[in-house]
Amino acid sequence: MEYQEAKEKFISTWGSLGTLWGINKAMAQIQSLLFISTKALSMEEIMEELKISRGNTSMNLRQLMDWGIVTKELIPGERKEYFTTEKDVQELARIVAKERSRREIKPVIKVLEDVSSIKDDGTAKTKELIKQTKALKDLTDDLDTLMNKLVNQKQNWLTKSVFKLMK
Amino acid sequence: MEYQEAKEKFISTWGSLGTLWGINKAMAQIQSLLFISTKALSMEEIMEELKISRGNTSMNLRQLMDWGIVTKELIPGERKEYFTTEKDVQELARIVAKERSRREIKPVIKVLEDVSSIKDDGTAKTKELIKQTKALKDLTDDLDTLMNKLVNQKQNWLTKSVFKLMK
DNA sequence: ATAAACTTTCAATAATTACTGAAAGTTTAG
DNA sequence: CTAAACTTTCAGTAATTATTGAAAGTTTAT
Numbered sequence: 001m002e003y004q005e006a007k008e009k010f011i012s013t014w015g016s017l018g019t020l021w022g023i024n025k026a027m028a029q030i031q032s033l034l035f036i037s038t039k040a041l042s043m044e045e046i047m048e049e050l051k052i053s054r055g056n057t058s059m060n061l062r063q064l065m066d067w068g069i070v071t072k073e074l075i076p077g078e079r080k081e082y083f084t085t086e087k088d089v090q091e092l093a094r095i096v097a098k099e100r101s102r103r104e105i106k107p108v109i110k111v112l113e114d115v116s117s118i119k120d121d122g123t124a125k126t127k128e129l130i131k132q133t134k135a136l137k138d139l140t141d142d143l144d145t146l147m148n149k150l151v152n153q154k155q156n157w158l159t160k161s162v163f164k165l166m167k
Numbered sequence: 168m169e170y171q172e173a174k175e176k177f178i179s180t181w182g183s184l185g186t187l188w189g190i191n192k193a194m195a196q197i198q199s200l201l202f203i204s205t206k207a208l209s210m211e212e213i214m215e216e217l218k219i220s221r222g223n224t225s226m227n228l229r230q231l232m233d234w235g236i237v238t239k240e241l242i243p244g245e246r247k248e249y250f251t252t253e254k255d256v257q258e259l260a261r262i263v264a265k266e267r268s269r270r271e272i273k274p275v276i277k278v279l280e281d282v283s284s285i286k287d288d289g290t291a292k293t294k295e296l297i298k299q300t301k302a303l304k305d306l307t308d309d310l311d312t313l314m315n316k317l318v319n320q321k322q323n324w325l326t327k328s329v330f331k332l333m334k
Numbered sequence: 335a336t337a338a339a340c341t342t343t344c345a346a347t348a349a350t351t352a353c354t355g356a357a358a359g360t361t362t363a364g
Numbered sequence: 365c366t367a368a369a370c371t372t373t374c375a376g377t378a379a380t381t382a383t384t385g386a387a388a389g390t391t392t393a394t
Contacts, residue, residue: 003293006285010300013278019186020271024382035303036296043341053384058342079339079392089302093310104187111180118173126170129203132254133177136202139256150313191352210371220354225372246362246369 010036011050022100023067026052027060031069031085040073040082068095097151105144112137177203178217189267190234193219194227198236198252207240207249235262264318272311279304 001009011032018028029050034041041049047057061083064070069092073082086092116133120126168176178199185195196217201208208216214224228250231237236259240249253259283300287293 001281001285003285003288003290003296006282007296009278010282010296013275013282014303017271017275020189020267022187026382036292036299038291038295054341055343055385056383059383062342081341087299089299089306093306100187104184108180108184111176114168115173115177115180118168118170121170123170124205125203128205129170129174129177132203132256135256136181139260143260146317193352221371222355222373223353226353229372248371 007036021096022104023063024060026050026056027063030057030060031064034070034083034085035087037084040075040084042080042082044080046083067099094151097147101144101148105140109137109140109144112140174203188263189271190230191227193217193223194230197224197227198231201237201250201252202254204251207242207251209247209249211247213250234266261318264314268311268315272307276304276307276311279307 011029014032014035015025015029018025021028023031029052030046033046033049043054043057043061046052046061047054050057061070064085065072068086070083070085073084075082086095112133116130116137118126118130120130178196181199182192182196185192188195190198196219197213200213200216210221210224210228213219213228214221217224228237231252232239237250237252240251242249253262279300283297283304285293285297287297
C-alpha cells in the first residue's frame with residue numbers, strides 16, 4: 001500500500017467512524033486530514049483534498065473549533081486562515097469525552113433522575129418504571145464518572161495502574 | 168409528573184439517545200418500552216404503544232434479537248409471539264459493549280493496523296501518517312480492551328476496586 | 335474610501351436513512 | 365388439506381440530515 005492509498009483509506013475509515021464518537025462525516029474527515037498533515041492547511045487545501053464545497057468546509061471547521069479540536073493558525077504575512085488539529089490522541093480523547101458527557105450524557109441523566117423520582121402510587125407498573133430508570137440512571141452516572149476520570153488523567157492513564165490492575 | 172407522562176418521557180429520551188449506543192430510534196424505543204414493562208408484549212401491543220407500523224416493528228424486533236437484547240417468549244396456549252428484553256442493566260451494558268466492539272471497533276483497528284504498517288519511504292508525510300495512525304491504533308486498542316474487561320466483570324464491576332481506586 | 339481577498343450564511347437541493355402497508359410467507363388448529 | 369392467525373419482506377414514500385453555491389459579510393492593504 002502506497003502513501004496516497006493509505007491516506008485515503010485512513011480518512012474514509014475514520015470519517016465513517018464519526019458516528020461512533022458523535023460527529024458527522026465531513027467533520028470527521030476534515031479532522032482526519034489535519035491529523036495526519038505535517039502542516040496547517042487552508043480552506044482551499046481542505047476543499048481540494050476532500051472534494052467538498054466551501055460552505056461545507058466552513059461550517060464543519062467551525063463545529064470542530066466549537067468542540068475545541070481544531071484551532072486557527074495565523075501565518076504571518078498570509079491573508080488566508082490556516083487550520084490545525086490537536087495532535088495528541090490522549091488529549092483528543094479527553095476533549096471528545098468531556099464534550100459528549102456535557103452535550104449528551106448529562107442531559108439524559110437529568111431526565112432519568114426526573115423520571116425515576118415520580119411518586120410511587122403503589123402500582124406494579126409504576127414500581128417497575130421507577131426501579132428500571134433508577135438502575136439506568138445509576139449505571140449511566142457511573143459510566144460517565146468513570147469516563148471523565150479516566151480521561152482526565154493527563155499522562156498515560158490507560159497504561160497505568162487502573163489498566164494494569166485489570167489485565 | 169404522572170406515570171403516563173414519565174413513561175413517555177423515558178421512552179422518547181432513551182430513544183433519541185439510541186445513536187449514542189449505536190442503534191436507531193425505533194429500536195431504542197421498543198427496547199425502552201419492554202424495559203419498563205411488567206410483562207412480555209406482543210407485536211400488536213408494541214405497535215399500538217409506539218404508534219409505529221407492523222413492518223417497522225417486525226424489522227426492529229429482529230434487529231434487537233440479533234443484538235441479543237430482546238428474546239421471544241412463547242406463552243402457552245397463545246398463538247402470538249411475545250417479546251421481553253434483558254432487564255439487568257449491567258448485562259445490557261455487557262451485550263452492547265461486546266456487540267459494538269465486534270461490529271465497529273475491531274474493524275477500525277484492523278484498518279489502522281494496515282495503514283500504520285505501510286512502508287516508511289523516509290518522507291515526512293509518510294512518517295507522520297505512520298506515527299499518527301499508530302497512536303490512534305494504540306489508543307483504540309486500549310479503550311476497546313478496557314471496555315471489554317470492565318464489562319466482562321459480571322458482578323458490580325463499577326462499584327468495585329477499579330472504580331473506587333479512582334475516586 | 336474602495337477594492338481585492340477571503341469567510342460565512344442560508345435557501346435550495348441532494349443523499350441518506352427510516353417507515354409504511356400490502357402482498358407473500360409461515361404456522362397451527364381443526 | 366384449508367383457513368385463520370399471525371409474521372416477514374420489500375418497493376414505494378416520507379422524514380431527516382448533509383451539501384452546495386452564490387450572495388452577503390468581513391477584513392486588510394493601499
